[in-house]
Amino acid sequence: MNVLKLKKVVCVMGMVLSGPVMAYGVPPVSPGGDLVLDIEEERRLVAIEFNTEGVFTNSRGLEVNRVALEGLNEILPPIPENRTEPLALTFCSNTDEIQWGDCPTYELGGRGPAGGWVFYVSDSGMRGIEAAPVDLPKSEWGCYNIKIEGAESNAVGDGQKNTKAILDAGCVGKYTDSTEIAARLVNSYELNGFNDWYLPSEDELGLMYFKLKEKGLGNFVTYGSYRSSTDGGSNIYSRERAFSSGQAFGLGRNSRAHVRAVRSF
Structure with a gap:
């Protein structure tokens, strides 16, 4: 963004962090109307005030000189057609996109931003974790008989941290080369432009079983176990889950097990 565009945006937008959503100081767009502003007049005369819905809005609304917004089209998303209610411009941190109206939300058992299966949600569905739609090749955990920190x-939300620890330790397999351990497979996985996948923790695997597998979702195997990123408490085991029952247990790091990548959004 060049300086001129940035100055224009600063003139018409105030920004505040409100929970997971950033709301910008642009007047809501009324049904059937266009968003129009006189930028210089706004900068000089109009104060930005906080309304009861938690969205910054222009205190003078649409009463200012009506100058078309086309000059900001390269910065702002197009105003939706056929709208039935006023829309605020919001930054959605779960998609890293600026859009008109509410941010997208996701449901358990539905599809996530990357096209995976959602098995955990928080913040009223704005955030969560999704599992990739297919398995990666069966693999070892790595670092057999080697202590890593x-x-x-095993907690929900810690799979990514665990995976990073395995990668930082430079783990390799006992019977396979270093590119084939589970953590490295998920770290190199990419789907629909998303490449921030990791190996689930033990409890994240549990949610995948109970929220997806038991409901016939996710295309998981019925027999066999899935790798977690959780250390097994010794240098030779890691924690896994059987997807015939959901039972968690310790499995040798040098054994090959099913691998499913997950990502947070």
Whole structure:
């Protein structure tokens, strides 16, 4: 964004962090109307005030000189047609996009931003974790009989941290080369432009079983176990889950098990 465009945006937009959503100081667009502003007049005369819905809005609304917004089309998304209610311009941190209206939300068992299966949601569906739609090749956990630090957690939300610890330790397989361990497979996975996948923690695997597999979703195998990123408490085991029952157990790091990548949004 060049300086001129940035100055124009600063003139018409105030920004505030409100929970997971950033709301900008642009007047809501009324049904059937266009968003129009006199930028210089706005900068000089109009104060930005906070309304009861938590969205910054222009205190003078659409009463200012009506100058078309086309000059900002390269910065702002197009105003939706056939709208039935006023829309605010919002930054959605779960998609990293600026859009008119509410941010997208996701449901358990539905599809996530990358096209995976959603098995955990928070913030009223704005955030969560999705599992890739297919398995990666069966693989070892790596670092057999080698102590590593930082992959001990079994908690939901810690799979990414565990995976990073495995990668940072430079783990390799006992019977396979270093490109084939589970953490490295998921780290190099890409789907629909998303490449921030990781190996789920033990409890994240549990949610995948109970929220997806038991409901016939996710295309998981019925027999066999899936790898987690959670260390097994010794140098030779890691934590896994059987997808015939959901039972968690320790499995040798040098054994090959099913691998499913996940990502947070």
